[in-house]
Each structure stands twice: as C-alpha cells, then as structure tokens.
Amino acid sequence: xxxxxxxxxxxNDDHVRASxxxxxxxxxxxxxxxxxxxxLYGWDDLxxxxxxxxxxxxxxxxxxxxxxxxxxxxxxxxxxxxxxxxQPVIPTAHxxxxxxxxxxxxxxxxxxxxxxxxxxxxxxxxxxxxxxxxLLPHTQTxxxxxxxIAYHDYEGIATDLEERDRxxxxxxxxxxxxxxxxxxxxxGKTVGECFLRLYFLERACDAQVKMLSAGRDGxxxxxxxxxxxxxxxxxxxxxGMLANGLAWPALLRKLDRIDPSFRN
Numbered sequence: 001x002x003x004x005x006x007x008x009x010x011x012n013d014d015h016v017r018a019s020x021x022x023x024x025x026x027x028x029x030x031x032x033x034x035x036x037x038x039x040l041y042g043w044d045d046l047x048x049x050x051x052x053x054x055x056x057x058x059x060x061x062x063x064x065x066x067x068x069x070x071x072x073x074x075x076x077x078x079x080x081x082x083x084x085x086x087q088p089v090i091p092t093a094h095x096x097x098x099x100x101x102x103x104x105x106x107x108x109x110x111x112x113x114x115x116x117x118x119x120x121x122x123x124x125x126x127x128x129x130x131x132x133x134x135l136l137p138h139t140q141t142x143x144x145x146x147x148x149i150a151y152h153d154y155e156g157i158a159t160d161l162e163e164r165d166r167x168x169x170x171x172x173x174x175x176x177x178x179x180x181x182x183x184x185x186x187x188g189k190t191v192g193e194c195f196l197r198l199y200f201l202e203r204a205c206d207a208q209v210k211m212l213s214a215g216r217d218g219x220x221x222x223x224x225x226x227x228x229x230x231x232x233x234x235x236x237x238x239x240g241m242l243a244n245g246l247a248w249p250a251l252l253r254k255l256d257r258i259d260p261s262f263r264n
Contacts, residue, residue: 013075016076017077021057023056023057024055024056027191028077028079029262030053030190030191031063032075033251034194034195035065035072035262037251037255047067047068047069048121049120050118051191052116053116061081061083062081063081064082064100066092066095069094075261075263075264086101102160103158105164106164111171111187113175113187113236117186117194118185119183121183122202122206124205125178125184125201125202126182126183127208129179129180129181129184130180131208134149134178136208137226138207138208138211138221139207139211140230141200141203141207143222143226143227143230144200144234146204146227147227147234149176150172150174151177152171152177152179154181175187175197176201184201184202188240190243190244191248192247193239193240193243
C-alpha cells in the first residue's frame, strides 16, 4: 500500500511541475519553504493564516495554501494557483480560505512590492496588535521593523471585499503591517525578503510582550534620534539584499537538512 501511495504522490508532483513554467516552480518551492519555516518556528495557527506569492508572468495569478493542509505538510506542488477572483487556475480538490483571498489579493493587485504576502496570528503578534501604542522602539529589532510599519484597524473577519481598498491605503509605501486586534503581515519583492521582514516583526513583538510582562517601570528608552538612525541603516532595498543574498539561502539549507520534501 505504501508503494502505491508514494507512486501516486510522485505522479501528482510531476504533473504539476510539468504544467508550470520553471519560474513559477521556483516560486512554488520558495513559498512551500516559507510555510515549512512558519511551522518550524511555531508561528502557524493550525490551518489558519496564509502566505502567498505572485506567479511570474502577465496573468494576475498567485499561489496560496490549500485550506485543508497543515503548514508542515505543504509542498511546491500542493499550493493552489488562483486568479484575482479567487478561482483556481489549475483544477484542485482543495478549498481556499476566503479571508486569505481578501487580504492577499488586495496587496498583490495594488502594491508594486507585494510579490509575496505573509500574514500570521502568533500570540505575541496578536498581543502587540491589541496594544494601543503598537510596536514600541525599545529593542533593536523593534526599531528595524518599526521603521517600515503600517497599521490597519480591525473590521471583523476579512471576508468583505470592500476592505481591500482600506488595506491598500493603510499600507501605503510600507512593507510590514500590524493588523490591529488581529495579527501581523509583511510584503516583499521575493518570498525570502518577505519572510525576513516578518521574522524581524515577530521577534520584535515577542520581545515586547516579554519586556512588558516584567512591568513598565524602569524601561530604558533609546537615545533621541536612534530610531531614525536605525531607519536610515535598514532601507527596504537593504533588507532585500540581506534576505536574498544571505538569510534565505541559509534558511533553505536548514530546511533541506531537516526535511527536503517541501521541494516536491
């Protein structure tokens, strides 16, 4: 029985790979890797939340997770390709999260840098999203993330397509966002760039929750002008170079050592 199942899986993988361009397959591998990394770092929320990426080419298509799979199960071939109406481009038996479609399609369709979009519901991210002051500039990581951050007020579960316009306006020219009372979000020109931005934001939120758990008395504020200095030291293009040239290849090697099946 195991042999039959393995044969079927391999055949399906080969079919998907043969039906898409080499450029799309490369994006599929990167996005599947991002899902595995989110699971590895404990940022997943069962089958909920979502990461997506544009499919290279003139068509307005993007890849998103099958709604019925855990993040550690996702592979390059299992990702669902949909259009801007949320309809599958390649026939699939898997459903798509409608809230994921609302949030991700808004940014993919309207933000030039949003080739990849990632959204999480981590406890630390949700905690900071519920704080009126948002992300505080009390750690280096928070200053890096906070130099490029936007905020969007909660409007309920994101199934209202009219919310897309407000999301885009609130994002503006920023690359990370705190969805108030909801979670965190990042965009990037590549999957690796997007993931690194989300990593900095999540680390900053985690540190803030731990910092404030000890109380607000005695917090050391950074010297005046320091957040602005950090902003000048970490421009969006610099984050992209750091991600694509160094951090993302290292993360892929890490995954290959643990379980390379995301590439299937």
